[in-house]
Amino acid sequence: MNTTRERKSRLLASGDIDVSFEFFPPKNEKMETALWSAIERLSPLAPEFVSVTYGAGGSTRERTHSTVARIVKETALRPAAHLTCVDATKAEVDEVARGYWAAGVRHIVALRGDPAAGIGQKYVPHPGGYANSAELVAGLKKIANFEISVGGYPEKHPESPTLQFDIDNLKAKVDSGADRIITQFGFDNAHYLRFLERARAAGIWIPITPGIVPIHNFRQVAGFAVRTGASVPAWLARRFEGLEEDAASQHLVAAAVATEEQIAHLRSLVEQMRGTHTTSSYNDLDAAFHVAIAQISDNGLIAALMAAMREALRQAMVTAFERLDDPAATLETVTR
Numbered sequence: 001m002n003t004t005r006e007r008k009s010r011l012l013a014s015g016d017i018d019v020s021f022e023f024f025p026p027k028n029e030k031m032e033t034a035l036w037s038a039i040e041r042l043s044p045l046a047p048e049f050v051s052v053t054y055g056a057g058g059s060t061r062e063r064t065h066s067t068v069a070r071i072v073k074e075t076a077l078r079p080a081a082h083l084t085c086v087d088a089t090k091a092e093v094d095e096v097a098r099g100y101w102a103a104g105v106r107h108i109v110a111l112r113g114d115p116a117a118g119i120g121q122k123y124v125p126h127p128g129g130y131a132n133s134a135e136l137v138a139g140l141k142k143i144a145n146f147e148i149s150v151g152g153y154p155e156k157h158p159e160s161p162t163l164q165f166d167i168d169n170l171k172a173k174v175d176s177g178a179d180r181i182i183t184q185f186g187f188d189n190a191h192y193l194r195f196l197e198r199a200r201a202a203g204i205w206i207p208i209t210p211g212i213v214p215i216h217n218f219r220q221v222a223g224f225a226v227r228t229g230a231s232v233p234a235w236l237a238r239r240f241e242g243l244e245e246d247a248a249s250q251h252l253v254a255a256a257v258a259t260e261e262q263i264a265h266l267r268s269l270v271e272q273m274r275g276t277h278t279t280s281s282y283n284d285l286d287a288a289f290h291v292a293i294a295q296i297s298d299n300g301l302i303a304a305l306m307a308a309m310r311e312a313l314r315q316a317m318v319t320a321f322e323r324l325d326d327p328a329a330t331l332e333t334v335t336r
Helices: 003-010 029-045 061-074 090-102 133-143 163-175 189-201 218-227 234-239 247-275 279-296 300-322 327-334
Strands: 020-023 049-052 079-084 107-111 147-152 180-183
Touching: 020 029, 049 061, 049 107, 061 079, 061 090, 079 090, 079 133, 090 133, 107 133, 133 147, 133 163, 147 163, 163 180, 163 189, 180 189, 234 247, 247 279, 279 300
Parallel strands: 020 049, 049 079, 079 107, 107 147, 147 180
Antiparallel strands: none
């Protein structure tokens, strides 16, 4: 395993957290102004990349292209252009991909796309087009050496008969050349973690990035979740009851939920420390706990310093612990 990746895994993604943002291509001048205002505000966060969506049947083809091309020219951000194969021939899709490459775009989010008749309707491939996203990935790799992200569905795609069918379909995308998986958003971390386990068991080892959606309007977000196969926990729906017309309160509730998730993560680390039986694993969990606290402070410098310090001291701390007269008894004491 790569040493850097091993360290990051050991500290549960310590230091900077890699994120990306998804944008919709603007429909008019006002929306374009709002988009570029958002890009300017988010740029200092140094996202790994920013993606721009692609409308059904290529309905936003020109707008998506102009947006990613402008991002390449006017910012230091790395754009990823969405591309689907709905209602298009292979030649038409390939033309769009070549246009992206010519504009300096090196990353594509390759998706089959929703049925032309709408979500929930049967998907019918174009007679001369790519039949699915696995074929699309393979076709894009023949055009140029694109970095390619594909979609993943922790609670399975709405059209998939079983979770295993979904994993087999995901494996086909990876075997066709996908470099990264971005999951459908969800509200329960357990779904993502189980999905991660199933993917790894199937031999899928490329990065799997969880999709996260900010709750700015719960009714709207929940409606979209249902249509895309993501469940909405009853406890979460209850938190937003009666707040349909109160945007400020919705924002506060969303922030509170996020805080509770962070606290739950810290509690989980503590429980794992209590159940560990080796000084090495205890030290790694303890480091992850303190790094997580630093990350919650929303101070990137403190988080990075904590991660670097714990990594530098890791072996010394483990060695010192194991040189105690009775390390097992000491470990039992500190984990009570």
